[in-house]
Amino acid sequence: MHTPFENPVFSDALVILGAAGIVIPAFARLKINPVIGFILVGMLVGPSGLGSIVDQFPWLYHITITDREAIDPFAEFGIVMLLFTIGLELSFKRLWAMRVQVFGLGSAQLLASGLVIGFALNLIGQPLAGALGLGMALALSSTALVLPMVGTTGPVGRSALAMLIFEDLALVPIIFALGALAPRAEAAGLDGLVETLWLGGLTIVIMLLAGRYLLPYLFAQAARTKSPELFLAACLLVVITASVATAAAGLSPIVGALIAGVMIAETEYGGEVEIITAPFKGLALGVFLITVGMSVDLRVVAANWQSLAIAVVGVCLIKAVVTGGLLRLVGARRGVAAETGVLMASPAETTLIVLAAAVQAQLIQSSTAQFWQIVTAIGLTITPLLAKLGHVIATRIDMRASESAAPDEESAGAGRVVLFGYGRVGEIVSDMLAKHNQPYVA
Numbered sequence: 001m002h003t004p005f006e007n008p009v010f011s012d013a014l015v016i017l018g019a020a021g022i023v024i025p026a027f028a029r030l031k032i033n034p035v036i037g038f039i040l041v042g043m044l045v046g047p048s049g050l051g052s053i054v055d056q057f058p059w060l061y062h063i064t065i066t067d068r069e070a071i072d073p074f075a076e077f078g079i080v081m082l083l084f085t086i087g088l089e090l091s092f093k094r095l096w097a098m099r100v101q102v103f104g105l106g107s108a109q110l111l112a113s114g115l116v117i118g119f120a121l122n123l124i125g126q127p128l129a130g131a132l133g134l135g136m137a138l139a140l141s142s143t144a145l146v147l148p149m150v151g152t153t154g155p156v157g158r159s160a161l162a163m164l165i166f167e168d169l170a171l172v173p174i175i176f177a178l179g180a181l182a183p184r185a186e187a188a189g190l191d192g193l194v195e196t197l198w199l200g201g202l203t204i205v206i207m208l209l210a211g212r213y214l215l216p217y218l219f220a221q222a223a224r225t226k227s228p229e230l231f232l233a234a235c236l237l238v239v240i241t242a243s244v245a246t247a248a249a250g251l252s253p254i255v256g257a258l259i260a261g262v263m264i265a266e267t268e269y270g271g272e273v274e275i276i277t278a279p280f281k282g283l284a285l286g287v288f289l290i291t292v293g294m295s296v297d298l299r300v301v302a303a304n305w306q307s308l309a310i311a312v313v314g315v316c317l318i319k320a321v322v323t324g325g326l327l328r329l330v331g332a333r334r335g336v337a338a339e340t341g342v343l344m345a346s347p348a349e350t351t352l353i354v355l356a357a358a359v360q361a362q363l364i365q366s367s368t369a370q371f372w373q374i375v376t377a378i379g380l381t382i383t384p385l386l387a388k389l390g391h392v393i394a395t396r397i398d399m400r401a402s403e404s405a406a407p408d409e410e411s412a413g414a415g416r417v418v419l420f421g422y423g424r425v426g427e428i429v430s431d432m433l434a435k436h437n438q439p440y441v442a
Helices: 008-029 034-045 058-063 068-087 092-097 099-123 128-139 143-150 155-181 186-224 228-248 253-265 270-294 298-303 305-329 334-343 349-360 366-381 383-404 424-435
Strands: none
Touching: 008 034, 008 058, 008 068, 008 270, 034 270, 034 366, 034 383, 068 143, 068 228, 068 253, 068 270, 092 099, 099 128, 099 155, 099 305, 128 155, 128 305, 128 349, 128 366, 143 155, 143 270, 143 334, 143 383, 155 253, 155 334, 155 349, 186 228, 186 253, 228 253, 228 270, 253 270, 270 366, 298 305, 298 366, 305 334, 305 366, 334 383, 349 366, 366 383
């Protein structure tokens, strides 16, 4: 039994809030993405870090987390809140306009990356069924990390958004497909998949209809009270209800959170909801990333660093080439294709879910899953670095293309647009100029 001073809930809360209060300002001052900081904190204070020596040094109890499973519910809620805030930036009109990209480009990217990785693993000795399961798991990319980095309005953000939406929707079919591949589970897996698809589809339709008529009334009543607390409570009620509904139907809770965000964005209170829930976004991301860091055992990393390095580089390289190549096939500029490919190259938090399902389906061994869990954690850690690398590559490609497209003597006097700076806004402007065949120099 814990004393009042050894309550695990308060101890874990102290570590999480302390990390958020220290990591975000410190890394912002150093101009480093706080994603890396949170994962490093998780590695340091987790069960494989300082938490492993609490018995020898009891005072470490108050600044470590010895039980990773104890904060898993907080991490899951963090992912739900992240997807909800992303949904607030979307709209049904925009999603409908992106349907071809979501189900065309998104499905092609996921299937192509999964099959290439799967067959590569099969060639090095992994049984085919397990290799395909691992391939589909590693082909997923992190919605929680990618979209906050690039937004959803620029050419890179739009391409990434389309693929990530399809991946989130495909998560449940992937898990049930693993069940269909499992020994002695063929019929149950297929029956479960069909049931989940129709039940999940019916749940989403009911949510959309109910949201269209009930949400404006709910938020109007909350707004009349002029109470920020009640307005926030209404927001959380909608998010949690939508997540529970999709989870009960067999879908991922993050699908419900995303739909809840989109539904609220359609109301006149979307902007106010986005402002009042903004503080949750950074904290939610921090909690999730700390749990990712806890899954990394530095002793295992040290013992297998060569294999892990080859695995991380191999997965990232395959996904970057496949994603960039598909974007080029659909007409994306070289710079956009390269940046999006590198940005989407690392595995995702949902990879961990699929790996657990593959172990449960007896497609891979627990030791194999542990290896790829560490690969996934490393991939998530380097995602900000990949984003920076992709941006640098894209900038050089676009500058080289601009130089090689110099006008001839007859058109030399026509002049070109000069862009000072090539950040997110510069990319959007250059994309608009390119669509209208206007020459530019960045």
